[in-house]
Amino acid sequence: MQDKAAELLHSAKLRQTEPRLAILRALLKADTPLTQEQIADQTGPDAPNKTTIYRTLTQLVEKNLVHQAYLDDRTAHFELAHHCSEHQCHPHFTCRQCRQTQCLTGIKSPLVQLPKGYTIERQQIHIDGICEKCQHRS
């Protein structure tokens, strides 16, 4: 249990490398979805190269350990899948003013009923509005 990051790599049958461990630790520590740039910042002065970060994230997404989402802009955000249930990710909230995105973990909504013949992989809910802090600031 000491190193959850190593454990995750093991379960995904990926080699243990410094860049991958650093990326997973950043995601484990975060409570919001992170961009490549935020991950690089989190991993300190000798952060992995951005190509490595993107490639690692792609592998983790393929292994279904990480979810990728396009929230309020054209920058991909990544987060560990461990707070999501099989077909549903927790909702995300983005403030129109401060542009911060947060996870509404614990909240769930019924799955939408799809038309006949369709199968669901994942339902995502994204809400935008004004967060509490910005409400008070104005």
Add this chain to the structure above:
Amino acid sequence: MQDKAAELLHSAKLRQTEPRLAILRALLKADTPLTQEQIADQTGPDAPNKTTIYRTLTQLVEKNLVHQAYLDDRTAHFELAHHCSEHQCHPHFTCRQCRQTQCLTGIKSPLVQLPKGYTIERQQIHIDGICEKCQHRS
């Protein structure tokens, strides 16, 4: 009632110009959210310049006539807001195989209960999976 596009421009207090009418007509005809490129294609040989398309869409989004969403990739998609209710847009479905996105108009889901102090502007639901056609193809 002949020209819904002109009507929309009027209601938004925007000048009547050919590029704007063409863009609105493309959106009116579409039954899925469109990208800038798709709008350009729809508007024929002398389509407006892409800068014009983006600027027009931005204005229409500000006037709340058009909704902008980042669905499955980092390309913005635009659609008229007329099938959405005040705080909720109809769900969208993207097929993982053919990459087509469609609107599930008519379907609605309860609004997620936000934490105290938060206000909602819009709730969007995005589902991905396999569409009927792709199901049959495999």
Add this chain to the structure above:
DNA sequence: AAGTTTCTTGCAACTTAGTTGCAAATACTG
């Protein structure tokens, strides 16, 4: 209707997020 003002357009150059090819470096296997 002509002149004036203000808004709108198109172009070219730029920015930003993400991708690709490739050679050097590193993890695992026997």
Add this chain to the structure above:
DNA sequence: CAGTATTTGCAACTAAGTTGCAAGAAACTT
């Protein structure tokens, strides 16, 4: 510990969208 397969970092590239600016077009004013 040597050998192989995978991973990494770099530099160059691509694609989506933005910006500045001069020319063109709507609408407003006589």
